[in-house]
Amino acid sequence: MEHGEKQITVIDEQGNEVLCEVLFTFDSDQFQKSYVLYYPVGDTEEEEIEIHASSFEPNDENSEGELKPVESEEEWDLIEEMLNTFLDEEENE
Secondary structure: OEOOOOEEEEEOOOOOEEEEEEEEEEEEOOOOEEEEEEEEOOOOOOOOOOOEEEEEEOOOOOOOOEEEOOOOHHHHHHHHHHHHHHHHHHHOO
16 A cells, blocks of 8 residues: 555546545555545544545556546445555554
């Protein structure tokens, strides 16, 4: 898993650009995809943040890639498991 300071711009359901902070990314051999978990910038730790997840396909080293929706319940289960592991590791630091 990778995590660090990185931001991405996401288009929401209304077509607005939303700046988001990347929580972490990971690759899945099971689904042959990469995933990114992120949340809108401006959400504070005092509030419960809404974490979003998407699969992505990197285009090349100079490009961000394209975010795609998560397609199956099995993928959501994997993402939830990875998120729980990430949060457990953060609590223990």
